[in-house]
Amino acid sequence: MTDEHNSMIDPNEDKLKDECGVFGVFGHEEAAQLTYLGLFSLQHRGEEAAGICSSDGETLYLHKNVGLVNDVFNPSRLAALKGSASIGHVRYSTSGSSTIKNAQPYMVDYSRGKISIAHNGNLVNARLLRDELEAYGSIFGSTSDSEIIIHLMAKPSYRTREEALEGAFQKIKGAFSIVILTEDSLIGARDSYGFRPLCIGKLNDSYFIASETCAFDLIGATYVRDVEPGEIVIIDKTGIKSLFPLKDNPTRKAHCIFEHVYFSRPDSKVFGKTVGIVRENLGRQLAKEHPVEADLVTPVPDSGNFAAVGYALESGIPFHNGFTRNHYIGRTFISPTATQREFKIKVKLNPVKEVVEGKRVIVIDDSIVRGNTARSRVRTLREAGAKEVHMRISCPPHVSPCYYGIDFPDPKELLASRHNMEEIKKFLDVDSIGYLSIEGMLEAAEGTDQDYCTACWSKTYPCPVIDEMDKFGMEKGRQF
Secondary structure: OOHHHHOOOOOOOOOOEOOEEEEEEEOOOOHHHHHHHHHHHOHHHOOOEEEEEEEOOOOEEEEEEEOOHHHHOOHHHHHOOOOOEEEEEEEOOOOOOOOHHHOOOEEEEEOOEEEEEEEEOOEOOHHHHHHHHHHOOOOOOOOOOOHHHHHHHOOOOOOOHHHHHHHHHHHOOEOOEEEEEEOOOEEEEEOOOOOOOOEEEEEOOEEEEEOOOHHHHHHOOEEEEEOOOOOEEEEEOOEEEEEOOOOOOOOOOOEEOHHHHHHOOOOOEEOOEEHHHHHHHHHHHHHHHOOOOOOEEEEOOOOOHHHHHHHHHHHOOOEOOOEEEOOOOOOOOOOOOOOOOOHHHHOOEEEOHHHHOOOEEEEEEOOOOOOHHHHHHHHHHHHOOOOEEEEEEOOOOOOOOOOOOOEOOOHHHOHHHHOOHHHHHHHHOOOEEEEOOHHHHHHHOOOOOOOEEOHHHHOOOOOOOOOOOOOOOOOOOOOO
């Protein structure tokens, strides 16, 4: 790898891209404002676009745009989103480009009234369904797989909205946690594998649906329960009703364990477990599997923080913050010139020289994707005077793509897919390298391979993949 290549490293390129976050409110006079706060709590799940759709019982109101939640909305825009029910979405594009047409929620007006949808996940049969729908005259306004669900529900053969919901969810396959808004109801739905989290909250007489429980904490709502895998929840003035359209096709669970490793906020309860505690357990297990003599344990902030605490507690090696993070660097940061080789890395994470100088340092990170950013961080530690650098990763080596809602690079770009451990050690220029085993990761999460999806490490896909397409798969050959 040349220095010229390293000079153009994106400080985010060695992280897997966040997915999406969804939020819904029913029965609160400040629905849009609470949705805004809920999305703010879920901003870590998507930074490319944000949107809110509200209902006053008769019509729907929508505003969305590219950018962060705080950039897309202001008091006047929120005030225009009338009504006591709403849904919202923060997006990272795992299907379709990062353009306004692909921002969510989507809203359409069809024979049964207006409907809006926001989706976290990826449909593995999206291209097949879209080709079929277009053959029968459906016209799409986006290149995202999420819009397919609305078109399936709009089929004239369905007599009721419930029948349309059940019919649509019997057709789609893959990973989906969805919120839907109609004029008079809030709907939540989750695929039968339970890939992505989705939970229900309550505040007085108001109900909420969210990707993570941290969104409830901010608005003072109480977590009630998860939407069950394979469940459709309908919330309206009569209360809550559940449908199970796939009850005759029971399947194993396949929760995305990377929600615990990296995606979810540590203060959220996901799949019944507090994320921060699971990450600490991952670090403890990592210390058991890959011990090494050293002077200090330091995390790559922020997602490595809890695992580093666990490693330090289990090993007895002191925990120190060896890096300082600049929280004001976004994905739009301009690439530096070739003469500023390490500037872009240091502006996000800079070592604390007095902490690492002359020390044997164990660096804890949640994952390594391509490896370029990790390599540059090791270099900065050595330049700061670290005597030894030992890299420890709180999940197994990533070797295969995800088709269920994570934007992986091509397998050819995954460091562990192309190199063995000795080659990775040499490339990163570390004194030792250690990844957590799949078995150790599952043990730390108190589950088995029948509870969690491990496809990106094991190449075993719980849900058969029909369309092995990249995130731009539905754009090829189409003009928008």
